[in-house]
Amino acid sequence: MFPAEAQKRIFDQAKSILNSSPDASEILVTHLKEIIRFADWKYYVESDPVFADEEYDRLFALLRSMEAAHPEWLMDDSPTQRVALGLSERLPTVAHLVPMLSLDNTYNADDLRDWARRCETAIAGESITYCVEPKYDGASISLIYEADRLSRAATRGDGVSGEEITNNVKQIKSIPLSAAFATGGVRQLEIRGEVVIHKETFAGLNRQRASEGLAPLANPRNAASGTLRMLDPAEVAKRKLSAVLYHISDYSLLGGAGTPASLHTHYDSLKWLQELGFPTPVKEMRLFTDIDGVIGFCADFETKRDELPYEIDGLVIKVNDFAQQERMGMTAHHPRWAVAYKFKARQATSKLRAVEFQVGRTGSVTPVAKIDPVNIGGATVSSISLFNEDVVREKDIHIGDTVLVERAGDVIPYIVKALPDLRDGTEQEILFPTHCPVCGEMLERPEDEAVWRCINFACKAQAVERILHYCSKDAMDIRGMGESNVARFFELELIRSVPDLYRIDWTQVAALEGFKDKSVSNLRAAVDASREQPLNRLIFGLGIRHVGETTAKNLARKVTDLRDFYSWTEEQFIRIEDIGPKVAASLAHFFASHDNRESIQALADAGVNMINTQSAVLQQEGAFSGKTFLFTGTLSQMKRSDAEAKAEALGAQILGGVSSKLNYLVVGADAGSKLEKAKKLGTVIILTEEEFIRMLETSANS
Numbered sequence: 001m002f003p004a005e006a007q008k009r010i011f012d013q014a015k016s017i018l019n020s021s022p023d024a025s026e027i028l029v030t031h032l033k034e035i036i037r038f039a040d041w042k043y044y045v046e047s048d049p050v051f052a053d054e055e056y057d058r059l060f061a062l063l064r065s066m067e068a069a070h071p072e073w074l075m076d077d078s079p080t081q082r083v084a085l086g087l088s089e090r091l092p093t094v095a096h097l098v099p100m101l102s103l104d105n106t107y108n109a110d111d112l113r114d115w116a117r118r119c120e121t122a123i124a125g126e127s128i129t130y131c132v133e134p135k136y137d138g139a140s141i142s143l144i145y146e147a148d149r150l151s152r153a154a155t156r157g158d159g160v161s162g163e164e165i166t167n168n169v170k171q172i173k174s175i176p177l178s179a180a181f182a183t184g185g186v187r188q189l190e191i192r193g194e195v196v197i198h199k200e201t202f203a204g205l206n207r208q209r210a211s212e213g214l215a216p217l218a219n220p221r222n223a224a225s226g227t228l229r230m231l232d233p234a235e236v237a238k239r240k241l242s243a244v245l246y247h248i249s250d251y252s253l254l255g256g257a258g259t260p261a262s263l264h265t266h267y268d269s270l271k272w273l274q275e276l277g278f279p280t281p282v283k284e285m286r287l288f289t290d291i292d293g294v295i296g297f298c299a300d301f302e303t304k305r306d307e308l309p310y311e312i313d314g315l316v317i318k319v320n321d322f323a324q325q326e327r328m329g330m331t332a333h334h335p336r337w338a339v340a341y342k343f344k345a346r347q348a349t350s351k352l353r354a355v356e357f358q359v360g361r362t363g364s365v366t367p368v369a370k371i372d373p374v375n376i377g378g379a380t381v382s383s384i385s386l387f388n389e390d391v392v393r394e395k396d397i398h399i400g401d402t403v404l405v406e407r408a409g410d411v412i413p414y415i416v417k418a419l420p421d422l423r424d425g426t427e428q429e430i431l432f433p434t435h436c437p438v439c440g441e442m443l444e445r446p447e448d449e450a451v452w453r454c455i456n457f458a459c460k461a462q463a464v465e466r467i468l469h470y471c472s473k474d475a476m477d478i479r480g481m482g483e484s485n486v487a488r489f490f491e492l493e494l495i496r497s498v499p500d501l502y503r504i505d506w507t508q509v510a511a512l513e514g515f516k517d518k519s520v521s522n523l524r525a526a527v528d529a530s531r532e533q534p535l536n537r538l539i540f541g542l543g544i545r546h547v548g549e550t551t552a553k554n555l556a557r558k559v560t561d562l563r564d565f566y567s568w569t570e571e572q573f574i575r576i577e578d579i580g581p582k583v584a585a586s587l588a589h590f591f592a593s594h595d596n597r598e599s600i601q602a603l604a605d606a607g608v609n610m611i612n613t614q615s616a617v618l619q620q621e622g623a624f625s626g627k628t629f630l631f632t633g634t635l636s637q638m639k640r641s642d643a644e645a646k647a648e649a650l651g652a653q654i655l656g657g658v659s660s661k662l663n664y665l666v667v668g669a670d671a672g673s674k675l676e677k678a679k680k681l682g683t684v685i686i687l688t689e690e691e692f693i694r695m696l697e698t699s700a701n702s
């Protein structure tokens with residue numbers, strides 16, 4: 001219907017209108033009508049929107065305001081004069097009993113007050129009760145029940161006629177195929193509602209599509225409307241649709257029956273439907289007699305939006321009384337007795353300008369999309385992670401593409417899809433670097449992984465990220481060691497590695513611009529305090545691949561001293577709860593590395609706690625059972641023989657010399673060759689006297 005060149009031209013025109021404030025003119029009206037027809041076609045017929053809703057709404061509002069100011073430009077073929085362009089040729093068309101309209105939109109408290117004022121004027125003298133319910137973000141349907149049976153289901157279509165989808169709707173388990181309307185005196189009725197796909201189902205659907213190499217669906221709404229219009233009901237059944245019914249639009253009574261009490265107000269009519277077995281919004285609905293109550297409820301509900309299992313894009317406020325609704329009537333586009341309060345937009349389109357590659361703590365190289373800044377839901381988005389090469393390939397994203405960006409609640413923004421129809425041929429493939437963009441090392445991609453990695457441990461990008469991770473709140477919690485300070489200290493070579501944190505030359509820091517005495521002493525105190533952090537935080541802070549906070553806690557419980565892990569095998573690690581082969585391999589690899597052992601020893605030398613102070617191990621009767629000790633040098637707080645006795649009392653065996661059998665070497669002042677030999681061996685845990693005393697104390701306390 002719209003050839004590729006036309007699509008691109010119309011889209012660019014729309015963007016330029018959105019980015020300027022054009023003067024009213026008849027030619028602009030013509031352009032807007034074409035843009036909206038095109039958008040409607042992509043949205044309703046193709047289920048593949050090219051604009052963000054907020055953009056569409058702005059274009060639509062602009063057209064409406066121009067037609068209002070210049071009635072001579074208003075033609076009856078204008079999209080403002082009907083609901084939508086929603087009919088495909090594949091399905092039979094049926095006429096609705098009552099037109100199925102859209103809703104007028106409001107975006108803030110003022111809009112809502114204006115609408116309430118119009119309601120009050122329309123039914124002057126009477127008080128109004130407002131009913132508020134969720135605005136389900138799905139596809140609208142009309143259901144007709146005759147003699148208690150579902151006889152016909154249709155899409156909204158163009159509002160006057162819809163597509164007949166009875167067999168598809170019968171696949172939706174929550175819609176009753178029959179209901180006892182006759183007991184209420186009703187012979188025939190038409191119910192309106194929304195078909196939705198729950199968020200989890202939707203996510204599953206897109207995972208499935210990705211595995212089949214298909215493009216992801218943009219959102220649950222388009223997925224729902226596309227599914228309803230599939231030609232094979234068996235396929236529909238697989239998509240697990242849900243429904244909510246929110247309006248009785250028409251009914252006729254059995255001979256002799258009077259209008260039942262439940263059909264005087266919107267709220268009561270839905271309660272009746274609920275009792276008859278229909279899914280309705282009754283549980284979420286609230287009644288208000290003043291618009292301020294409505295406004296407060298709307299603001300509150302928006303914050304809870306993400307707690308629902310399905311998507312809503314706002315709330316709908318309806319005049320509760322059916323007689324009042326009747327008196328207010330409707331326009332060609334929407335009823336006057338209802339209005340939508342739309343939540344802040346979560347999607348926007350933008351242009352992908354470039355892709356940068358960022359190197360993380362573990363050397364993983366992440367593509368990051370740089371887009372023209374767009375405002376989504378109150379925040380400006382200009383940088384978006386593309387995760388990895390596979391995601392880029394799956395979504396077929398190119399530099400220069402127009403992309404649909406989503407930012408929902410606390411979720412980090414992501415690119416839903418590219419819009420390939422809008423390409424003009426200048427787009428370029430995203431090329432993945434073969435070498436680390438920071439240190440130049442050749443990148444590697446392990447077979448079973450989706451990411452490329454720089455395996456150069458000395459890579460600057462990784463070093464900075466490792467230090468940041470070590471200092472982070474959930475690790476060693478060194479306040480003040482954030483991104484800017486760490487990057488700055490790194491540049492100045494004040495810190496090049498994690499152990500350097502404990503060797504910072506503070507006089508040099510104090511001389512730096514922007515550092516006051518107070519900030520230096522705070523920072524220094526934070527670094528000093530981190531020495532006492534419990535072992536699980538240290539383990540997490542080391543940034544071992546695949547080791548998160550929980551795994552770190554499980555690990556910390558298993559040893560007396562961090563360095564006990566030097567002798568552990570993969571098999572031993574696997575025996576710990578929640579640790580699988582992948583994590584075990586990573587752990588064994590980490591602790592076997594000479595570089596890592598050196599770093600750990602440097603931390604221990606700097607006085608960082610290596611001891612498990614909450615140990616189940618230490619709580620056993622002989623906390624040192626099975627462990628071998630050797631003391632060397634001069635101890636300052638106890639005699640060597642006392643120290644040996646204390647260790648033995650806890651089950652330790654004292655060895656005569658340094659060998660591979662030795663677990664702990666406790667080092668006093670002026671230690672000599674034993675210390676050298678132990679260091680060379682690399683398997684011996686070297687303890688200071690203080691550390692040894694701490695070990696004794698924790699085992700005595702338990």
Ligand SMILES: NC(=O)c1ccc[n+]([C@@H]2O[C@H](COP(=O)([O-])OP(=O)(O)OC[C@H]3O[C@@H](n4cnc5c(N)ncnc54)[C@H](O)[C@@H]3O)[C@@H](O)[C@H]2O)c1
Nearest residue numbers: 039040043049051052053056102103134135136140246316
């Ligand atoms: N992105 C695009 O290119 C594009 C194109 C066309 C339309 N749109 C979007 O669609 C909107 C217009 O579509 P629309 O006509 O479906 O209007 P709408 O989505 O703004 O609101 C009307 C619809 O809300 C639904 N609804 C959900 N819960 C309801 C409830 N409790 N009570 C009553 N109705 C309820 C009904 O299906 C009703 O038809 C636009 O405002 C725009 O956001 C976007």
Ligand SMILES: [Zn+2]
Nearest residue numbers: 436439454459
């Ligand atoms: Zn690198």
